[in-house]
Amino acid sequence: MKIATYNVNGVNGRLPVLLRWLEEQAPDIVCLQELKAPQEKFPEKAILDAGYNAIWHGQKSWNGVAILARGFEIQEVRRQLPGEEEDTHSRYLEAIINNMLIGCLYLPNGNPAPGPKFDYKLRWFNHFIEHAAELLAHDVPVILAGDYNVMPTDLDVYKPERWLDDALFRPETRAAYKTLVDQGWTDALRTLYPDEKIYTFWDYFRNAFTRNAGLRIDHFLLSPHLKDRLVSAGVDKDVRGWEKSSDHAPTWIEIADE
Template sequence: MGRGQRAEGRNGVAILAREAIPILTRRGLPGDFDDSHSRYIEAAVDSILIACLYLPNGNPAPGPKFDYKLRWFEQLQTYAADLLALNLPVALIGDFNVMPTNLDVYAPERWRDAALFRPDFRAAYADLLTQGWTDAVRQLHPKERIYTFWKYWRNSFERDAGLHIDHLLLSPTLAPWLRKASVRCGPRGWEHTSDYAPVMIEIEPPSD
């Protein structure tokens, strides 16, 4: 299942499952908040609640898009806390458009003024983790320079000049099931492919 922005918009989120039917639980963040950009969808797949998001880019900063991203992130923080209160296995995943640390960007000094690297959003992401979420990739690869996105300019992929902006956050109930986390860089090198690479995790639920 998925949702996409109408007209000429390029935003969209989706949840697919193999040998299972996702049960839709929410489209858009709750409350009096405009999510006409189709940035959030949520569904139960087997015993796991999957929350898939596409957080606004926020550029140029400062400006209306930057302010919109701040409001969106604040609403996400509020709802993420509600998700944790369910005490269920929850995965909060997608394009956060945030590079949390210097390890998440190929040249930090070149990105100081970009919304993706501004202290406001790095702090907002850190606040999410302090709620109790586990960053799956950083949990298993705490000191590696890992990227999920490479621009289509100046041979960024060939030079490995990338950004790590896609994150998979796991609730305290789900985090102990984590076994592997990786970025499949191969598809990014295909012809006419996306500028993103798939981020993968493997989990192993309890056998009982």
């Protein structure tokens, strides 16, 4: 089974890119972030015509998350992170698909840091860490996929010395990610490629994609049930070079059947 996460940076404006990628790669489950569309403007018909069921949590202009599934029923569990019930941002969606719990997240950016936006990022992150611990306690297969807005180590960022004060790379952010992983989660890409520079995001400015000046901020965390079922993982980097593409590239894993 192939599972992907993709920050589309506007699901309607980049719908041709999304549909082309879905047709070419045919992932079984997809987590989308940054829909930038209100609930009623999600392109449900186009997604259905592409062969995918979908659930989504939209928001006008900003944020928004969705989960797509090809050939599987999607049983929604929640569309708000516990502890963030009053948050007006659409950042979390959780569902059961094919006997796995899928959590799709778009963690706050947090810039400028320090400041209120960074405080919000850390608060949201702490609630996510608490919820992740509860999911592990349920003793079921879980995948937490999405745009974490975290570069965990120097290996995950081009020229890390330039990012020391950025909210995605500040010590507090990296410490929170480490706390999360240390609960017992497997960082899929880094587990398979422990020493390789792998990026999932390239800024639109300063010719970043051509120079491969990227960041790894889109992650898959797997519960212990899935660690030994991880077959492969990668980034569809070429998609980032398509016309009118997102500044992220689709990131994916393959999980063996039970």
